[in-house]
Amino acid sequence: MNLTLSLTPVISLIAGILIxxxxxxxxxxxxxxxxxxxxxxxxxxGKIHF
Numbered sequence: 001m002n003l004t005l006s007l008t009p010v011i012s013l014i015a016g017i018l019i020x021x022x023x024x025x026x027x028x029x030x031x032x033x034x035x036x037x038x039x040x041x042x043x044x045x046g047k048i049h050f
Contacts, residue, residue, distance in 0.1 A: 011036050 015033040
């Protein structure tokens with residue numbers, strides 16, 4: 001059985017939950033999210049196969 005996990009939806013979900021829990025950290029969470037998505041795009045780490 002192969003399981004494919006895409007990182008961008010997981011990171012988006014975590015960022016959304018963190019924004020709901022701690023809205024004061026919005027700019028920090030958005031900055032970390034954008035950096036993570038950029039690194040995933042540059043290095044092609046979008047999918048991990050298990």
